[in-house]
Amino acid sequence: MRALEPDITEPRPIPEATVVRLPLYYRALLEVAEQSVGTVSSEQLAELAGVNAAKVRKDLSYLGSYGTRGVGYDVAELVDEITRELGLTHDWPVAIIGLGNLGHALANYRGFGARGFRIVALVDADASKLGEPLGDLAIESIDDLDRIVDERNVAIGVIATPAGVAQEVADRLVAAGVGSILNFAPAVLSVPGSVSLRKVDLATELQILSFYQQHRPDTTRV
């Protein structure tokens, strides 16, 4: 695939905001699919995804016309389309860097490898951890990162290291050829524009909640 005019080529670019919601629709659709429901309306899907119905329709319209007026969306067809759009038709090899508490939890987390992702390497800098088995994998050295990424075609690197070394790890991942990084370390990373970066930041989330908790109108005292 990827010949001349393969199967990519969006007619119009899909907005960032829509991309973020596609996984929500995807999950909701899998749920209704399990109940052997043939079609869903934008209204139902909106309810399940926790968004507005107009937004659902507009979002899905970026994928093309997969709905039938007067009826709704064919669940199976829409699942297929979103699967394709999200690139979940094949598995992306994932490497986890840093196997402290969080890294271990991620490595064991089922639903990680659920659909579309497969953990192919666990990497740490701590010599005392090397070789430690974890699921079907053993912990490998960060020094072998280049080789690992190359050999196993790692597409996504998950950074679960302390903040202090996160940037360095990111740089090495990028140098090794990884195209996407998911960062769990509480640090701001900078990567080339060609690399996708998303962050999951526990401390930040808690602080945001703290803000709203404090600025609560009243709620009958704390």
Next chain:
Amino acid sequence: MRALEPDITEPRPIPEATVVRLPLYYRALLEVAEQSVGTVSSEQLAELAGVNAAKVRKDLSYLGSYGTRGVGYDVAELVDEITRELGLTHDWPVAIIGLGNLGHALANYRGFGARGFRIVALVDADASKLGEPLGDLAIESIDDLDRIVDERNVAIGVIATPAGVAQEVADRLVAAGVGSILNFAPAVLSVPGSVSLRKVDLATELQILSFYQQHRPDTTRV
């Protein structure tokens, strides 16, 4: 300072987008504070937080005027102000619900209780886990949730359960009086408007990365 006129009462409301960035500035400021730097410019802060300098200035201007033209921002003063604004002047009691892989990792995660947060309860529905010690705490039953929240003044509930029971747990947390919820379960939760809700969704993040990975311009083959 700020005597009559308690300490709440923002002159103008702080935009959501700004609130999300405050923790970034906070973290960056703590870093420079450690290097005994007295002042920072919006430019430097922008660099550290990975945003645009104009945005930094506009964001900080919502907090009031804490900068000095020609000089920059007084680091200590700004840290104080953001700390106050984010509500980190006192500790928020946190309860973790669900102690599978992720819950365990969260319970052990230092930097969680770092500044402003204290885990005061670990709750699970699995009878075989009850009483299991974890740090200074022992796992308690979900049936005692009401009492626990009430007695320990739990402000923030962290949901780390399977998706299937997440909504039910959320409902119970809300009923018990929790004001904020941080949801790690891959499910869309609905809570009353008076309750703050944020989600951390691993699967979604990976799928977003997958999307961009697939729609990459080229990057010399996959």
Next chain:
DNA sequence: CCGACTTTGTGAACAGGTGCACGAGCGGGC
């Protein structure tokens, strides 16, 4: 004390995303 330089704070233009409202198209009942 003054003038040059630096950096903030903010008005205004711009960009992106949201939600309404409605036309277009499809199915089903009679």
Next chain:
DNA sequence: GCCCGCTCGTGCACCTGTTCACAAAGTCGG
């Protein structure tokens, strides 16, 4: 075969957030 009701697709107005550009305000050297 036709009409009615339902639901999608989308143009448009609104709103939030971003970025630019510049005046205001302060520091520092001489």
